[in-house]
Amino acid sequence: MKRFTYLLTFLLLSLIIFSGCMNPENTGLSSDHLNHSPELTVAAAADLKFAFTEIGKLFEKATNSKLIFSFGSTGQLTDQIENGAPFDVIAAANIEYVDRLRSKNMIIDDTQQIYGVGRIGLATLKTNPIEVQTLNDLLKPEIKKIAIANPEHAPYGIAARQALESAGLWEKVKEKLVYGKNISDTLILIETGNADAGIIALSISKNEKINFYLIDDTLHTPIKQAIAVVKGSKQEDLARSFINYVNSKEGRAIMKKYGFILPEEN
Incomplete structure (x- = not known):
């Protein structure tokens, strides 16, 4: 009888230990990991x-x-x-x-x-009193800095440069340009006032802080x-x-x- 009792106790303990091992909290694995x-x-x-x-x-x-x-x-x-x-x-x-x-x-x-x-356009802060609706408006003396994405590695920067070149403005505004690492960074330059105007993507223009005007897409290679x-x-x-x-x-x-x-x- 004692032998049977010992055997039954051993089996119950084994079952408890085994059940504990199957619990994610006791395996070192979270339930999130198991359902990854x-x-x-x-x-x-x-x-x-x-x-x-x-x-x-x-x-x-x-x-x-x-x-x-x-x-x-x-x-x-x-x-x-x-x-x-x-x-x-x-x-x-x-x-x-x-x-x-x-x-x-x-x-x-x-x-x-x-x-x-994609499409590009001109952007200015709504709080900016300087009106910029066309590329030629970038020539205004009040516009000191113009933000575009870096054309060395950003496609929207390439399109911005092409548009300025097609309009005969690149050489005239080149000294005013400041470059964003990408098109989102370019928007930040405008939002923070580090640029008076800029050329950004239409896809990020839905912003209550800025005015946006599309640029004629015949002035640049299709994006x-x-x-x-x-x-x-x-x-x-x-x-x-x-x-x-x-x-x-x-x-x-x-x-x-x-x-x-x-x-x-x-």
């Missing part, structure tokens, strides 16, 4: 900050995933990918940068898509924006799904809301 949602890292042009943040929330909910955005100038993000940065998706403000990565066999070719065409899966991504299927979502009915409605021309409208 897949993460997708997206290198995205700065002009996408508002549109992609909104799209991202819907995509996360639909796929039970987590999106990690790194917004910046397309040129710098491309350099990071070329140097091994572990992004899953590149969403560029200019198709030429995605083409560059493709030429180096660094994206999955069949995932490359155009997702929109065709492309997206693709980075080769080597460990989340290729999810990355493909995100690209498809951006170009879905829901995604395009958001892109259009922020002023992008849709691919079929170009």
Whole structure:
């Protein structure tokens, strides 16, 4: 009888210990870890900050995933990918940068898509008494500093320079120019008063602090924006799904809301 009692006690203790080991709190793993949602890292042009943040929330909910955005100038993000940065998706403000990565066999070719065409315009603070509605207004002596994104690596900066050159104004305003690291940084220069006026993307112009006037898009090369899966991504299927979502009915409605021309409208 004693032997049976010892055996029963041993089995009960073993069951308790085993049950404790299966508890996430006793394994060193959190329940969040055990129910870990897949993460997708997206290198995205700065002009996408508002549109992609909104799209991202819907995509996360639909796929039970987590999106990690790194917004910046397309040129710098491309350099990071070329140097091994572990992004899953590149969403560029200019198709030429995605083409560059493709030429180096660094994206999955069949995932490359155009997702929109951007526009640029003139921006000033609403509190600024100086009226700037045309490029020629930048010549006003009261305009001491003009902000544009750095054309060395930012597609919207390239478009701004092209527009100024086409209007015959580049040499005349060159000394007034101050450069943002990307288009979001350019907006900050205007908002903080560190520039009297600037040229920014329509997609980030919905701002109660600023006035915005579109620039004739014939003055610069079309800002065709492309997206693709980075080769080597460990989340290729999810990355493909995100690209498809951006170009879905829901995604395009958001892109259009922020002023992008849709691919079929170009």
